Amino acid sequence: MTPPYSFSAVVGLADLRLALLLTAVSPAIGGVLVRGEKGTAKSTVVRALAALLPEVAVVNGCRFACDPAAPDPECPDGPHALDASGGRGTRRRSALVELPVSATEDRVVGTLDLQRALAEGVKAYEPGLLAAAHRGVLYVDEVNLLPDHLVDLLLDAAAMGRAHVERDGVSVKHAARFLLVGTMNPEEGEPRPQLVDRFGLVVGVSAPQEAAPRAEVVRRRLAYETDPAAFAARFAEDDARLAARIVTARALLPGVALPDGELDRIARICLAYRVDGLRADIVVARTAVALAAWHGRPTVTRTDVRDAARLALPHRRRRDPLDPPGADLERLEEILEQEAPDEEPPAGGGPDTGPDPGPSGGPADGSDGGSDGGPSDGPTDGPDDGPDGGPGAGPGGPDGSGRDPDPRGGAGPAADSVGPGHPPADSGESEGTGDAVRAPSAAAFAGVPYRPRLLTVAGRANGQPGSHAGRRSPALSRHGRVVRSRRPLGGKLTSLHLPDTVRAAALRGARAVTADDVREAVKVGREANLVLFVVDASGSMAARQRMSVVKTAVLSLLRDAYQRRDKVGMITFRGRQATTVLEPTASHEVGVLRLAELRTGGRTPLAAGLRQAARTLHGERRRDARRRALLVVVTDGRSTDGPDPLTVAPLLAGVATVVVDCESGPIRLGLAQRLARALDASCVPLAALQDRS
Template sequence: MKSNSKTTYPFTAIVGQDRMKKTLILNAINPKIGGVLIRGEKGTAKSTAVRALANLLPRIEVVDGCMFCCNPHDKNEMCEECIKKTNNGEPETSHRNMRVVDLPVSATEDRVVGTLDIEHAIKKGEKRFEAGVLAKAHRSILYVDEINLLDDHIVDVLLDSAAMGVNTVEREGVSYSHPASFILIGTMNPEEGELRPQLLDRFGLCVDIEGIHEASARVDVIKRRVAYESDPEGFACQWKGSEADLRSSIMNAKELLPDVRISDDMLELIAQICIDMNVDGHRADITMMKTASTISALNGRIAVSEEDIREAAELVLSHRMRRKPFEEQSDNRDKLDETFEKHKEKQQENKEHKDNPQEDEEQTERSEHNGQNDDGSSDDGGGIPDSPSETTFETGETFQLKPMSAEHELKNRDGSGRRSKTRTNSKSGRYVKSAIPHEKTTDIAFDATFRAAAPNQLGREKDGKAIALHQSDIREKVREKKIGNTILFVVDASGSMGAQERMRSTKGAVLSLLIDAYQKRDRVGLVAFKGQNAELLLPPTSSVELANKYLKDLPTGGKTPLPHGLSKGYEIIQSEIKREPDTCPFIILISDGKANVSMQGGSAMEETKRIASQFKMDGIQSTVIDTETGAIKFGFARQISDALGAKYLKLEELKSDSIVDAVKYSIVG
């Protein structure tokens, strides 16, 4: 058996996943497309394909001794040192293989962009750059697995560098820039949370993939994997011919690409597609043009065709379609077909107009179209309190949320998100001020350190240094960042919630809060209680889309086991705190408070209050939304809210902005 430490699984041996492989090949031919985001479940050959791609690309010529592997024939891809070498004569060069540079999810900003050696600057008065991931990725492939789990500001840095081809590092008033041109490939599992639309738009192409469902193809996957693991080199030799053919196709396409032309008629088609698909901005138009031209070159043609544009549109638009949070992704092929049909009709009209202008005018007068609206109605059942039968209500209206204005006391936590400000000991946060360190630190605030040392320079021995520093001068950086919360919805799904469509309004309110959680990168969970017990429908997850799915399908019926619901919620929150001590837990209880099923045979209401008091003792923040309606009210939810130490809100307040503000204020952290 031979070692596979240096033998990569062949690209052409990957079974299926043709769309994914096509997007990778297109970016290899034309890196200016802007990279690709591959979305799909685990175990679908995403990582395998990315690593295999590097073997298809030719060796590159680099400047000897350059940490950035600069291109000796293009000053636009050179660092300052290589430009100086070139100006003084031809620099020495060598060749190296293309490589895949991995970016770990835990990477800090300094690890990504690099940093400046401040100690060297103090001693020598010279700038010295310590390379980061972007420097190593220049003229190579930068692979980011689980890119949706990276902090937003790290993703921003990656995409900015990918778009500009330059990475700029600024530290303590010292600035340094270097080339950073790379093929950016990101992969993610949508169930673990989505990227913000603004970040999605920065990826040139996007492809959604799933596992293979054909038995014979899955058998091929197994056989090929076993053969590769048994004899990696022998397996690679079997695919050597197909690998060479594909490599040749890529090289031919790269050579042909500069000669590819796209007519004004095709450009107009691209623009019309983006208009009809309701795409924001102009990045989609430009990327579609580049992608269609690359497809044409790959097919050995120098004129872009409609089919090239159709294929490009499917890869460029899937992640750019304007849609509201939780709105299901629709199949837009019919709309795309309509655009192409209109384009063909317009071409035909233009042709006929040249032949017979008068007939064209008459046709224009007849081209009006009428629309007909269909009205529909639905019957919503009322529901009987604590009825054993179950009814699934639709989700009611959602609310536009106001910007959050309140902040609680800052605490030191790690994590990511966009809701609560927190102090952090990691270097991924924003530098807001300096402080005297209580212990040894590596995160030195050099500006504050220099200010502390400046008044004492006349009386200190410098030993040839530009500035003499003592231990007492050292200041450390105090950093802040934003993190998300862990929000657990505990929802009453008993029969009484069906009366007067209260569950419909409740679902609308929860969806409003889920939209806010989606935007703030919170983790959310869902507990429902009805009948004789409570059930965890969704453990806390960053995929709030899953929470919305379970909420939408949640039926209503049965008795009200409120103690079970709160107990299950407490159990889940405690588990989350043990698993992630830095989490900001928060519970939202939605119920009328009419508990009538106990856990131990006593008073269900007293059990509920006793469990609620435990939340208060542990400092777990909460809000109670009282769904009780009618002229006669018992106020049970108010009593539970008092026991919880929670913010109390009434059902009739759901349609005002006050509920949103109150809940948002409570969950700041």
């Protein structure tokens, strides 16, 4: 068996390594969420952590990893009695259980053991991944892509420390306390705020921006691929030192004192940072205590509180789920500076083998100050057997500040800061609109978003995989309301309809259920769609501050798409062409940035906008044929450049479309309604888009 990549061999990533080690010392912190671009060794580091965790004692034969010293009185495999030798436990390594985003609900929480139910006529429970992860690590790669129904299960288990199973005639509850670790690529969208809040610590990582550390990354990766066993042996001593230090810190943890003064400091920092609720205060306190134990100190110091706040707070102040992540890091630094220590922390109360990785920096050797058998002067990485394998990186962004990279690929100011005196690079364009000539105007600002009407795709989809679960359009799905039963399609059973299965056997007069009697539940839920916005940005939209109203409407629809878990895309048209300003993505906050940057001016090439929408939807259908699209055309229906838009309408035949009519004023031509009829679409006046129910 190929040994995993050594934790000590990963150089750089100081914040990430420290966060994982602290949660290993104190699982009560609540786990770690790792944010970073693809190829930054996120999965490699997490998988390497499992080798450092102390062994756990488990009851012999217990499928739920009960502790022999304190077995769960409600364990489904209990009650646990002493074995013949006077003991009832064995020791094994802490489990690392991976939860794939494609997992089904019954695989996660467990379900009825159909084989025993059909063969023996007994109601038996088959444990799921939550039971396997008890007292270990539950790792979710690409946690932001996890379907909502699985997120709900994780939230319940993380909040209560127990998993409750109520399905298929089975009613079971068992302990499910685990170290939750998730990784994600922000380009693919943000996870639900409730799930992010359950992670005690959030760390951002990115690839190094200098040649020397990148070369060291490749050098060590190639060495691992050439001889994994020799590579593991090279760092075995350092890994053993870290593992021993985790055990020592765990032993010290109960005795670490948190002075009232430092507790007051934590409260002041959280109040100044305007966090929601009290979970932030608790997590910062637990992290500070774990930091003191890690450094062998008997008492929490100011430095511990500062470092804990940097790891536990940046993700907790986001007031709006569509705000760019990391926007408040500067504010946190200002608050921490006000609480700056005026003296050096006391010397450690226990052995310290060398410098430690810390949130404000750390050694670049990744070896925790110990000796190893190879170079330790640059960041490194091992081959990632997950989707994001790649080079290691220093903490935070390329400048080491911990700041998340700008979603647009740069580090410029926020889009809303662009004012009338700062036109975009293409502002020299000028096209006629009617008899007048207008240059592109400054970006209009959106108002306060509102709850829009629910726009849906008509009909019912023929069943979607878990990754398409959402809250917009009706669809046959694995989750939802049971409407009927049927024989399993292709002989594969996804969800048992127990009453109809028993009824089918009874109608045959049989005393036992056979495979021919099995009935599958047909469920109707809701799916997520691709919502593609086609927005008129021509000069006519600047009249009477119409663009501000339009931006408010589109922002409201973007927020609605986020809440319903849709993918979104955006096309604008003005002058003589249409531009895809946002390729279809799950990163709704990037759509908000693109909308804030949108300026008006020039002619109205409506046909070009529709044609670009047809091309985009065609490409998306090839990539994901199951996801249905909803086209939202925001226009007043005017067309002053290019062919008649009605000639382009056949390209969008069969696409669910809504035309948002932006025409205003006492005299209206009804052009948007004419376009809606040609597209076989609904026409909603802009003023009627808000849901007033």
